[in-house]
Amino acid sequence: MSYYNSLKPLLFKLEPENAHHLAECVLRLPNICQLPFNPFLKSHFIADDVLTQEIFGRTFYNPVGLGAGFDKNATMIRGMQILGFGYTEIGTVTPKPQPGNPKPRMFRHIEEESLQNAMGFNNEGMLKVQKRLKERYPFTTPIGVNIGKNKVTPEKEAINDYTTLIKGLAHLGDYLIINISSPNTPGLRDLQNEEFITNLFREAKALTDKPMLLKIAPDMSKEDAIALTKLAVEKGADGIIATNTTIDYSLVKEPKDIGGLSGAVLKEKSFEIFEAIAKELYGKTVLISVGGIDSAAEAYRRIKAGASLVQIYSGLVFHGPDMIMNINKELIELIKADGYSNITEAIGADRK
Numbered sequence: 403m404s405y406y407n408s409l410k411p412l413l414f415k416l417e418p419e420n421a422h423h424l425a426e427c428v429l430r431l432p433n434i435c436q437l438p439f440n441p442f443l444k445s446h447f448i449a450d451d452v453l454t455q456e457i458f459g460r461t462f463y464n465p466v467g468l469g470a471g472f473d474k475n476a477t478m479i480r481g482m483q484i485l486g487f488g489y490t491e492i493g494t495v496t497p498k499p500q501p502g503n504p505k506p507r508m509f510r511h512i513e514e515e516s517l518q519n520a521m522g523f524n525n526e527g528m529l530k531v532q533k534r535l536k537e538r539y540p541f542t543t544p545i546g547v548n549i550g551k552n553k554v555t556p557e558k559e560a561i562n563d564y565t566t567l568i569k570g571l572a573h574l575g576d577y578l579i580i581n582i583s584s585p586n587t588p589g590l591r592d593l594q595n596e597e598f599i600t601n602l603f604r605e606a607k608a609l610t611d612k613p614m615l616l617k618i619a620p621d622m623s624k625e626d627a628i629a630l631t632k633l634a635v636e637k638g639a640d641g642i643i644a645t646n647t648t649i650d651y652s653l654v655k656e657p658k659d660i661g662g663l664s665g666a667v668l669k670e671k672s673f674e675i676f677e678a679i680a681k682e683l684y685g686k687t688v689l690i691s692v693g694g695i696d697s698a699a700e701a702y703r704r705i706k707a708g709a710s711l712v713q714i715y716s717g718l719v720f721h722g723p724d725m726i727m728n729i730n731k732e733l734i735e736l737i738k739a740d741g742y743s744n745i746t747e748a749i750g751a752d753r754k
Contacts, residue, residue: 406722429481448730464488469713470548493548499527520661547575613640620645641688665716669694680708698732
């Protein structure tokens with residue numbers, strides 16, 4: 403990790419969004435140049451029998467994935483594989499391109515190892531993402547496609563945006579994620595209700611047999627989170643991702659008044675919601691945990707609570723890409739130390 407520690411002071415002199423663009427320029431090179439994947443696997447990608455599992459009809463060689471929001475436009479898929487991620491979520495993708503919210507819209511809270519972003523689903527739109535995915539699908543590692551509505555789409559027409567995206571992208575990914583939990587699109591979280599969930603999954607299931615997951619916010623009560631996710635599963639959701647960013651600005655000393663917080667300050671809030679959901683839904687659907695995961699110990703806590711997979715994003719900024727490889731190596735040790743031969747035996751150990 404020393405090489406990243408030497409680079410981090412220079413990166414942190416840049417505005418966060420500019421630093422992200424610089425990282426994207428580097429990480430999209432393997433796609434542009436068609437660099438071979440296999441030579442890099444030996445040093446970064448952990449594919450061990452202890453960590454391998456079959457989910458959604460695909461092999462996940464390790465459980466650590468890239469959370470949505472980093473690779474919004476499917477430009478860095480191969481780069482993320484090289485870094486060691488076992489799977490990647492692209493997006494959030496909207497039907498039409500949109501610039502997102504006014505800048506500045508991403509902020510670092512360095513002392514708290516957290517980010518605050520108010521990006522607003524900035525992306526190049528479905529057609530450009532569709533073109534990139536067509537060029538590269540199927541992938542060596544699984545790809546999830548995170549979808550959301552355009553900012554200008556009225557709430558009463560939101561379902562049309564999601565069905566448009568399902569029709570256009572479902573066949574180009576291994577699973578889709580319904581994002582109605584970002585705090586950066588006005589009214590989006592209002593869609594976390596029984597009527598919308600019921601109608602959306604009814605229409606989605608008529609359009610595709612690809613797995614459909616629901617991503618929820620961490621700012622609802624445990625009771626509401628349980629009720630919403632149970633309903634989603636009853637209506638056809640194939641999994642739950644918990645959680646998105648939080649608007650609990652009390653978690654940092656100097657918050658902005660926009661956007662959602664991710665990173666270390668989200669850790670406990672995210673875990674509490676995830677565990678509440680897992681107590682109800684473990685064994686009934688696929689559960690994915692995200693929010694403040696920055697170590698193997700934390701990843702393993704989520705796995706034992708019921709997570710089949712985990713995701714990271716903000717941890718990359720503060721700890722560097724070696725964190726992915728280190729988490730996977732240490733997970734193998736933790737799993738073996740508990741007497742398990744495969745990660746599937748550890749999943750939900752605290753629920754059994």
